[in-house]
Amino acid sequence: MVVALAVVIAGGVVYLQRSGGEAGNERPQADGTTPTATPSASASPSPTAGRDAARAAYLESLRQQALQPVVNVTREVYEGEESYPDGDHKAVISGIDYKTGAVRMEKTDVTVKAGKSEVSDSMWCRGRSEQWFLSTVRWSQVDVTCPSGLYQMYLNDGLVTGGLTKEEADVFVGKLNGWEGLVRGRGMSVVTRNGKQYVRLEIKVVPLRFDGLVAGAGMFMDALKWAEVDLTTHPYGLLLYDDSSLDIVRYVDPKTRLPAYMEMLETGEDTWIMHRVEYDFTHPVVETTKLPKTINIPRMTWPREGE
Template sequence: MISFVAVIAIGGGGMLVWRLSGGGSGEAAAGEADASSLEALKKGSLTDGDLAKVDPAALFYASFKALTTQPVMHITMSSYQEKAEFDKNTPKYVWESGYDYRTKKWQLAWGSGDDDDGPVSYCDDNESHLYSFMSKKWLPVSRDDTMCAQKSAYRYITDGVSAGGLTAEQAEVWIRELRTEYEGLVNPGRVQPAEIDGRKYLRLVVDIKPTKRAGGLYIGGQSLMWSFKKTGLDPQAHPYSYTGGMGTGFHIEYLIDPKSLLPAYAEIELTPMLGEDGKPRLENFDFSGWRVQYHLPGKMPELRTARPERPALDWPGTGN
């Protein structure tokens, strides 16, 4: 990938490149956050000096709270099973979903990312439907299909890290757990400016790193679940789960709207679990990455229509 300094750039393959030379992760203490530093974001035009005053941890948790308290989650995602696919932005699957946490109604359009004529599965609440883009008609679906069951919604409605539908108090409980009981898990880098397609964002790299727990084991993703449960919510009734294994971590690159502090886009990769020596265990570790476009503040999309559209990720700077 091409490195760049202050703004978004386009890589040689025509895809969006966010990484900066010199990295950018692990620069803020995970257990500390100076919320007052976010006052610097209230200026109309932000300078590098303004952003240098912003505490990365405070920005992450403010954005996390804004995201997790959304009553409706509407996102488009693409998934990649090979690093080459991820770098070229040629996804294996693409889906768009909407979930209303108040009514439990949800919508999903899920299909192949490399077959424009392939069928697309649609969920309208808890009912499954299949549309053929080759024959331009709806096809019969097996009644044994469980893709659209309420219990399966968690797989499609969030970014694989966070959730939606929390009250402000519940979000604060989750954040407090992450910052204290799981200190060292969330590691935001410095806040940097980004501008693309005429829009300005805050770029924030966050590494969710497995931390050493009782018994000497390093726990990553499962710590998100354990801390989520402290809100008192049942992750089956309030659908939530994380992507990956209990010991894997995440490398995340967010583009955040500077006014709402809601994420607009994210690139996410799984990172390996750690052995008892604290070093990555690369054996049997397969690449997994995904991109997320957040349509927030959200409203429920109408995906199953008479002439539906294929789900497509509108990725900034690429035209696709």
């Protein structure tokens, strides 16, 4: 069975939903009561103390990420097991300064033929007021706001946001922590990459059932609503299906507790999507002022898991 993608805009917030679902079905909301949540049938056993430590480290990393005023990311998205790791994918460079509003978004769809990567099309921002689309050899302006609607999903990592106050970040992470069985630690170790140590976290996000409804990745957006973040004005979009399960490997700087790299496998009904993300929280956002004649496909520097 093929499950179609639906882009849902509810209250100004953009997220993904499978066809047949109903936008607006009740889950825990900030202005309502919280139904009893139970893990779905695929939930794993209760974590050990070591797994609890991984979970706590992950949640603290989310908190630190949510507090950052600036983030730049390079990402690749592979839809379908047959495309990973060397097939068709989306390659994106993006950045956002939550204080000044500066943005960068350069999204390219890549096709691979006979082992050679080619650009099929691109969508770029030129500042906040121009969104441009490149098909074959010609650029065309398609919107006067950028990134518009759907494309806000490519700001940050498509799951978490930044630019929150301490109070908002505490509520956001507190809700994720409080939904029992949602975020599960699977392992934690110290590794070295390019001469620098990182904490490698293995995390599982398990869909929960709320009075017959199932929600997984979408609970991250719900947690932001509990934090009373106005998602009609705060740049955010959930780049995952609302009910997806997530297997996450996240490399965290032990000093800043910020992520450096993440691989996130999203699975669900007829769904297999690999998300790879490299983070940079130190450099300012450099907005695009001139559209290139030739697109250079963004390349990631962090090795894939297992390489």
